[in-house]
Amino acid sequence: MNKGIVMKSVGIYHPEKKIGNESFINHFKNMDETLGERVSHLLTHLGRQERYIADFPNENVITMAINASKSAIEKAGIDPLELDGIIFSTDTPEYTSPSNAILLRDALEASNAHTVYDLNANCVGMVVAVDQAQALMKCNKRLKKILVVGSTMIHHFGLETDPITYGALGDAAAAVILETVETDKQIGFIDSVYATRTDLRDYILMPECGMSNIYDSSIPEEKKRWKWQPFDTEEPESRCGEIIKQVLNENGFAVCQANMIFMTQFSEDAIKNVSNALDYPLEQFKYVGNQYGYTGTSSPFMAYYHAITQEQIKENDVVVFCSVGSGLTAASLLYIAG
């Protein structure tokens, strides 16, 4: 018998406030007619239609994470007291002390969750966090159930003049519950491949001025927000294709043997390019970035949630998660459904 680490459930949360493209296009048109046109093209290219924006100050990454986690706990049919650990992935932490995971644990009354910490790998964070959780569970017999949550509230910290952080992203959280099962089958998380390059390290910065300058009143507020300088996404897209293929091939699967692939939901066009490069059917990638905007760390799991809800994944299905975080780090994660 081996240890298999499977996903017992997935839950998501999005704020109530839904915003369509029109409102953002008008926002930028009011600044500059040409900019409005460009934003309209950008949103079409990325495959956006709607997104949800957190109701500040009533909502933040922690409240969204609580809601997504409660949904995952309910779907798993477990008691929060069964959780042994909580990992919180975010690049918009509400606090750096204590960890957001501690505050989530408190709200869930998950009093037996002792392995509790935050992780930040930006938009690839939740993929990395799930990979870590499964590794810790394989190595530490005390960890039978871990909650991994990804939550981002980027709009609030963005610039009104930036089409990406203001218009193309959405606020949301996703949560998965990982469980250790004893099995003689090859199920659960199998392997992961990472690929990092650093030449784009200063294209996406938060805060642009660096945190140690945040109290300097001579620095304009806009430098204390997200900087998102557009870059050519061709290389990151082809890198995603490569590491999806690698994680499958090196574990005995051809790409066509994957039943579904859940990629970053940043751009529908990027998914089409990876689909073409891998000669893999577009319909087996799930795209939900049109409904939620780009929700960063949670985004591949927002897509996974929809696939689970629509019963598109059955036992023994081969699944790959793949995303890219700023800087850039890409990661692919191979999973066989339990």
Add this chain to the structure above:
Amino acid sequence: MNKGIVMKSVGIYHPEKKIGNESFINHFKNMDETLGERVSHLLTHLGRQERYIADFPNENVITMAINASKSAIEKAGIDPLELDGIIFSTDTPEYTSPSNAILLRDALEASNAHTVYDLNANCVGMVVAVDQAQALMKCNKRLKKILVVGSTMIHHFGLETDPITYGALGDAAAAVILETVETDKQIGFIDSVYATRTDLRDYILMPECGMSNIYDSSIPEEKKRWKWQPFDTEEPESRCGEIIKQVLNENGFAVCQANMIFMTQFSEDAIKNVSNALDYPLEQFKYVGNQYGYTGTSSPFMAYYHAITQEQIKENDVVVFCSVGSGLTAASLLYIAG
């Protein structure tokens, strides 16, 4: 043959600027004579003599991490290109995008390090990060060498009126290089035990107002800094004793069979209490918090560095790391020297 994950080297960095107790005591005496007296007692109780403070704006958590990492790389006698991953533990990140680990990787020119991310579990962060690194290395054959670094620059973000963050802490970084070895002996990282409680979750906050309120000019700057409300440390101390004993006993060792124990360097008094509770010789705990102040995430590894430098650890020695992060999470990590 089994996989053992051992520490190949450890490096540390502290800023040049050294400050003795007198200067802090005078700082608080100038505010209020009684406060000055209290700070003097506090520093004695915690076992402080000196600490180093980062040279802002020339230094930050990333520059300190670069220096500690370079030292660890040099001591290991490896090329940065041999690194497969970099994990950066901090609760004073310079950026939340990209990860500080990405910027460290770039500075080190560690171009083959692909598993690259930040982690935050506050002062227990580096213990958690090392635990994760060893688990990932045991589960993923691609990871043979991982650099784990802990770096904190808290003084700069503290309040001038707060004895703890202003006077009792120090800025520093520590870095360890973990390596996978094939071995038939029981060496390397063996097990870990975590213990979390959340009733003290709002005693240590950064920023006190929450990050989503950081742009609100109606909130005074002091609420945008660290809040450190003193609390009774008796329970966390006894919890440390318990999980040090647990991680040893559950792996076949009596407490007296541990050769050294590296605890949080927050308080010399706390170490004495744990020493008494466990009936374990005080001299086998290494205390360096008198020299560096409390350096948070790096603190147990600052002590480990001194033990290594003084050749106090030999092959097959049984070692425990144990620390506590705000919120609170405590963790103990059992290691057998390779």
